[in-house]
Amino acid sequence: MPTTGISLVRPHTETIKPPRALWVPFQMGHPLGAPDDPTFQSRVLMAVLALLEAPGLPPVLADFPEDEPENDEIIVLSCPVNFARSAPETGETDPLQVAFRREVTAMRPWYDMAVKKRKRTTVGVSGISLEKLGDFIYALSRGEEPENPIEDTPLVYTLKYAVEDLNSYYIEGITAQPGQSGTSSKVLQDWFWEETVAGKVLLELKKVCEASDDKMMNMVGAHFVVPGDVARRH
DSSP states (O other): OOOOEEESOHHHHHHHOOSEEEEOOOOTTOTTSSTTOHHHHHHHHHHHHHGGGOSSSSOEEEEOOSOOOOOOSOOOOOOSSOOOSSOOOSOOSOHHHHHHHHHHHHHHHHHHHHHHHHSOOSTTTTOOOHHHHHHHHHHHHTTOOOOOSSTTSOHHHHHHHHHHHHHHHHHHHHTTSTTOTTOOHHHHHHHHHHHOHHHHHHHHHHHHHHTSSOHHHHHHHHHTSSOHHHHHHO
């Protein structure tokens, strides 16, 4: 049966050599481009299906000629609390952890609103409850080894899933606010990595992973904790 697909990481596709693939210059998680843009997404789908009629023998790897569209409107994101990146001076032994816990808790009403409104969520792949998710990630960012909640799964994979859950938790929550549903991916990414304590914690986690003696932890830290363009800025 002839097959075709979408590639988000071109070097991987060049190595795997599937029969047909369309590389798209979009951010991870957006294989069809930005959400809520059916016209653009249809163009991507038609381009990937057109590879079934491409001349020549497989493997075929084509490049999509358009960048992911973004909303030109500048939207200022806001939350129930002020997400200052500096840790509070509370006298706690680890004030950054206190700030992170407060932030995760403050996001919960917006996240719950998002789930109620959309009747779905992408949070939960790690198997860690929202009440324990922040502490699990924070422990790893300090070089500790928390209990792995997923049996028969290496801790490094649970870490990757937990990072994905944390990111989704924040993005789903912030976009549930009135007027934020059409916010561009760039604005959301800049907000998460530049304005939240969670972003600061994940940047620290990346350093710890890359300094680990575990090769798999090194790989996850290098490629899956912080987006490449964000890592280059920091």
